[in-house]
Amino acid sequence: MRVEQDGSLGWKKFWLWFSIGSNLTMLFMFKYLDFALGDSAMVRWMSDHNATAWIVELGKYTIPAGISFYTFQSISYVVDVYRGQEKAEHNLPKFMLYVSFFPQLVAGPIERFGKLHSQLFSDYMPKWEDVRNGARLLIYGLFLKVAVADNLASVVDAFYSDHTAYTQAEAWLATFYFTFQVYTDFFGYSLLAQGSALLFGIHLMDNFNKPFISKSIPEFWQRWHISLSTWFRDYIFIPVGGNKRGPWVLAMAAMLVFFTSGLWHGANGTMIAFGVAQGFLYLFDRFVFKKLEFVGGHFHDHQGRLPLRRRLWDGFRTVKTGFFFMMTLVWFRSATMDQASEVFGMLWMPGYIGCRLDGLVGIAAPTLAHGLQIPLFLCIFLLLDLWLIKERADVWLGKFPMAIRWAMYVLMAVSIWIWGGAVNHPFVYFQF
Amino acid sequence: MMAWIKDIAPKVLLRLAVGVFVFFVANWWYWSSGLRNKERLKFSPVAGKLDSAFCYGDVVYLGESSNTSFNPWTDTFGYSVSEFLQLYLPQNRVRGVSHDGYHVGLFSQMLGLMPEHWALRAPGFEEFDRGDLDAGGEKTALGSVKYGVSKDNWYKLNDSNSLRKTVVITVNMRSFGPSAMFNGNEASNQQEAIFYSNRMALLNRVFVSLHHYDNRDSREMERAKTQWFRTKDLRLKGGVGNHYFNTHADGNMKPEGEEWYYHNTVKWWLRDLQRQFAPVSGDKDLARVMPMAEAYLKEFAFLLDEENPRVQALDAIVEKCKRGQVNVVFVLLMPNFDHANRLFGKELVDLMNYNMDFLRKRFEGWSKQYNKGEFHVEYVDVQRAYATDHLASYLNGKSNDVGVGTEGNPSFDWAGGQHYTDQWYPTEHVDAHIRQFIAQKTAEKILEIQWRTRIQMGVTKPMPAVVKPTVNNWPNWNIKMPLADTCLATWNGFRGMHLR
Numbered sequence: 001m002r003v004e005q006d007g008s009l010g011w012k013k014f015w016l017w018f019s020i021g022s023n024l025t026m027l028f029m030f031k032y033l034d035f036a037l038g039d040s041a042m043v044r045w046m047s048d049h050n051a052t053a054w055i056v057e058l059g060k061y062t063i064p065a066g067i068s069f070y071t072f073q074s075i076s077y078v079v080d081v082y083r084g085q086e087k088a089e090h091n092l093p094k095f096m097l098y099v100s101f102f103p104q105l106v107a108g109p110i111e112r113f114g115k116l117h118s119q120l121f122s123d124y125m126p127k128w129e130d131v132r133n134g135a136r137l138l139i140y141g142l143f144l145k146v147a148v149a150d151n152l153a154s155v156v157d158a159f160y161s162d163h164t165a166y167t168q169a170e171a172w173l174a175t176f177y178f179t180f181q182v183y184t185d186f187f188g189y190s191l192l193a194q195g196s197a198l199l200f201g202i203h204l205m206d207n208f209n210k211p212f213i214s215k216s217i218p219e220f221w222q223r224w225h226i227s228l229s230t231w232f233r234d235y236i237f238i239p240v241g242g243n244k245r246g247p248w249v250l251a252m253a254a255m256l257v258f259f260t261s262g263l264w265h266g267a268n269g270t271m272i273a274f275g276v277a278q279g280f281l282y283l284f285d286r287f288v289f290k291k292l293e294f295v296g297g298h299f300h301d302h303q304g305r306l307p308l309r310r311r312l313w314d315g316f317r318t319v320k321t322g323f324f325f326m327m328t329l330v331w332f333r334s335a336t337m338d339q340a341s342e343v344f345g346m347l348w349m350p351g352y353i354g355c356r357l358d359g360l361v362g363i364a365a366p367t368l369a370h371g372l373q374i375p376l377f378l379c380i381f382l383l384l385d386l387w388l389i390k391e392r393a394d395v396w397l398g399k400f401p402m403a404i405r406w407a408m409y410v411l412m413a414v415s416i417w418i419w420g421g422a423v424n425h426p427f428v429y430f431q432f
Numbered sequence: 433m434m435a436w437i438k439d440i441a442p443k444v445l446l447r448l449a450v451g452v453f454v455f456f457v458a459n460w461w462y463w464s465s466g467l468r469n470k471e472r473l474k475f476s477p478v479a480g481k482l483d484s485a486f487c488y489g490d491v492v493y494l495g496e497s498s499n500t501s502f503n504p505w506t507d508t509f510g511y512s513v514s515e516f517l518q519l520y521l522p523q524n525r526v527r528g529v530s531h532d533g534y535h536v537g538l539f540s541q542m543l544g545l546m547p548e549h550w551a552l553r554a555p556g557f558e559e560f561d562r563g564d565l566d567a568g569g570e571k572t573a574l575g576s577v578k579y580g581v582s583k584d585n586w587y588k589l590n591d592s593n594s595l596r597k598t599v600v601i602t603v604n605m606r607s608f609g610p611s612a613m614f615n616g617n618e619a620s621n622q623q624e625a626i627f628y629s630n631r632m633a634l635l636n637r638v639f640v641s642l643h644h645y646d647n648r649d650s651r652e653m654e655r656a657k658t659q660w661f662r663t664k665d666l667r668l669k670g671g672v673g674n675h676y677f678n679t680h681a682d683g684n685m686k687p688e689g690e691e692w693y694y695h696n697t698v699k700w701w702l703r704d705l706q707r708q709f710a711p712v713s714g715d716k717d718l719a720r721v722m723p724m725a726e727a728y729l730k731e732f733a734f735l736l737d738e739e740n741p742r743v744q745a746l747d748a749i750v751e752k753c754k755r756g757q758v759n760v761v762f763v764l765l766m767p768n769f770d771h772a773n774r775l776f777g778k779e780l781v782d783l784m785n786y787n788m789d790f791l792r793k794r795f796e797g798w799s800k801q802y803n804k805g806e807f808h809v810e811y812v813d814v815q816r817a818y819a820t821d822h823l824a825s826y827l828n829g830k831s832n833d834v835g836v837g838t839e840g841n842p843s844f845d846w847a848g849g850q851h852y853t854d855q856w857y858p859t860e861h862v863d864a865h866i867r868q869f870i871a872q873k874t875a876e877k878i879l880e881i882q883w884r885t886r887i888q889m890g891v892t893k894p895m896p897a898v899v900k901p902t903v904n905n906w907p908n909w910n911i912k913m914p915l916a917d918t919c920l921a922t923w924n925g926f927r928g929m930h931l932r
Contacts, residue, residue, distance in 0.1 A: 125436050128443055135447075146641050406450075413451070414458055417634055418467070420641025 019078040066106035077113040103193040109227035126201030133394035134198030140393040141191030143412040146420035149185035171346040179326040215317040216285040274331040459634035468633040476627035489527030493600040499530040501861030503853035509864030516871030535607035537745040551757040598759040608742040609734040614657035616650030661698040717922035736790040762811040765860040769846035
């Protein structure tokens with residue numbers, strides 16, 4: 001309110017930075033303090049002095065669920081008010097509802113104030129279409145999480161719990177599976193959030209849009225975790241210069257965004273490495289790979305169709321983008337930098353060559369039927385996501401005749417009931 | 433609003449009804465295809481053993497790792513407690529179901545598979561209904577298993593005389609503490625426990641898929657444990673202090689109101705220990721003992737109260753057994769007091785004694801309340817029984833089997849640490865000598881109940897020990913873990929010098 005009401009620009013700025021600072025301080029205290037201090041002499045000193053030891057304890061043990069998400073949501077609100085794009089909310093409970101709206105509280109999507117607030121306090125009553133579409137999103141989201149992601153997780157977890165016990169082929173399998181585990185896990189959660197909000201007539205933004213058909217890393221980030229990407233675009237990338245001030249500023253802004261993104265994902269070296277690697281790949285695609293566009297030839301032939309050469313080139317770019325992203329996820333999944341280095345070594349060094357898969361598959365999926373179930377669900381998802389579903393799942397499902405639609409519901413429900421992953425794997429993004 | 437509800441409600445209800453119908457059909461398929469049996473075996477092998485135990489057993493012994501704590505390096509006789517128990521109770525069919533890391537909370541859930549009217553049911557009946565191919569069941573036309581035992585066998589079993597059933601529950605005081613309660617394996621135990629219920633088969637599987645149980649992962653458990661260590665007060669004060677003052681006070685204790693205990697919480701105790709250890713951390717013997725010392729604090733430094741979920745589970749067990757009119761015998765296991773005393777002396781031993789007393793009082797209450805009629809609750813206090821038994825042997829010069837008390841004097845309050853097969857971690861894993869002793873005392877209690885209700889056959893008084901291990905099978909008293917004594921001797925020096 002101060003940001004909106006204070007007359008002078010100086011005070012407005014003060015209140016803006018005060019608000020951002022207090023939000024980030026809370027985030028820092030809970031999430032990054034332990035990482036920042038490490039096992040320094042300061043920590044030892046603090047733990048020897050009872051009066052201040054609680055700060056260390058706070059950093060170690062108590063992380064409120066979803067703090068990364070609602071901190072960003074609060075910051076976007078303050079900045080939007082400062083920019084005059086939104087009016088300040090004078091009613092505290094209403095503001096708290098915006099920040100803590102349950103479907104997206106713990107893992108997003110990070111909604112903007114303007115869009116969510118107007119829906120929360122309108123007189124709109126959910127229509128039957130909302131309830132129906134919400135239920136469709138819920139069942140599809142649950143299918144992705146329970147039948148696809150959790151089953152993949154059993155293999156990935158087995159590998160990362162003791163990666164040295166496995167072969168090179170198994171390292172590749174685990175890396176490949178983790179790519180789709182994290183995707184289906186987070187995409188599933190986003191659909192569940194959208195679906196449950198839709199039951200109340202609230203439309204949340206789409207968080208994913210087929211990221212694995214992207215031809216470049218910049219495009220990938222326009223399709224992956226869209227609410228976070230657009231947040232970084234609007235509140236960091238553009239304010240620090242964006243792409244209007246030449247290549248050096250763009251490069252710096254991009255690296256800042258990806259570094260911050262890595263740090264946002266987690267307070268440890270592996271997440272920062274993940275973010276920085278994404279930044280380099282972004283710049284590589286933007287400045288280097290773009291110059292190779294001529295290899296793909298023309299965009300249209302004389303009949304207006306996409307030429308074969310262009311299709312092959314686009315296919316290659318798509319595979320390349322997915323592959324690079326998959327590689328960076330090794331940092332994302334590894335517990336430590338040492339583990340990440342060893343897994344990279346296993347993936348690429350000739351000393352690790354080995355084709356056996358039975359160790360990993362045997363542990364994660366003790367029976368053959370169970371072992372086949374994992375790739376089967378993954379293939380079904382890839383088929384749906386890459387080729388069949390061209391729009392959001394609820395709209396796509398709605399196009400089928402009732403019998404086919406219900407057959408799909410039953411198949412999804414039975415998959416969840418009977419073949420859902422048995423080991424508990426919390427949503428990957430809950431930790432953020 | 434009403435119009436809105438009228439518009440939406442019928443559509444929602446119709447779809448819910450279809451969903452429920454589909455669920456029932458899927459459940460039928462899940463069961464009849466045999467998938468249910470396979471999955472039950474995969475997710476909860478214990479559930480199958482329980483079915484069998486409830487089917488064929490007169491006495492069902494629910495135990496944790498202490499039941500089968502045979503260690504080939506330190507023990508010479510491999511019988512479990514329940515196997516010893518069978519030898520002591522030849523006229524009863526004893527069935528033991530054990531699982532590492534189990535506790536009374538899970539035992540309480542396991543009783544969910546106790547068949548209705550089991551108390552006087554003929555053995556085999558339940559299995560006949562339930563179906564188990566391994567037990568000789570017959571396949572139906574649909575491929576599922578209908579009968580668990582062949583009809584002829586069941587009739588034979590049915591002809592045998594049936595005793596009132598008894599459930600034996602092992603109670604491990606350590607499992608009431610934070611380290612056991614917030615164990616990283618608890619989530620998988622809880623997942624197994626979903627199957628300790630006779631609800632719809634597919635519903636069990638759905639609960640597994642949706643992780644509908646206490647599914648906190650090891651990190652969350654660690655956090656909860658740390659929280660406990662930081663916040664739970666270890667000082668015995670007020671009513672608790674009075675109780676203790678009256679029963680155990682000696683010259684070293686201070687009057688009520690002052691701090692009798694140096695460490696308010698486990699966290700401070702651990703921190704103190706680490707701080708004292710830091711300057712002498714180069715000592716190899718001490719470095720070997722430190723992990724064990726920390727483990728003893730984490731496992732035993734807590735105070736029991738009525739809010740403890742495991743205490744509430746004890747109440748639930750009695751309630752369930754009372755409902756089914758099934759006798760219950762609690763076996764209060766004996767923690768390794770000897771090592772706890774060597775490591776931390778009175779300060780830790782007092783806490784352990786307080787917790788043991790807390791449980792004893794509870795059991796004694798039930799034992800008095802339910803000592804008449806058809807339903808009985810009894811308990812075996814292994815520590816007290818052992819102490820009484822061996823004091824006599826010691827005084828007669830037949831045994832030097834004692835623990836170490838304060839100032840190095842022999843203690844008759846507990847068994848010597850050499851009886852424990854784990855020398856480097858606090859467990860209740862005892863050697864064959866004490867396993868046999870536990871079985872003997874348990875058998876005596878069961879026979880006492882059966883004598884009281886006059887349903888036992890052919891035996892009119894508690895049986896004497898019938899198990900006489902050959903010479904080779906006697907526990908080997910001389911085996912001690914390498915360096916155990918030298919390490920502990922060094923530790924004693926350290927304790928005297930550095931710990932307050």
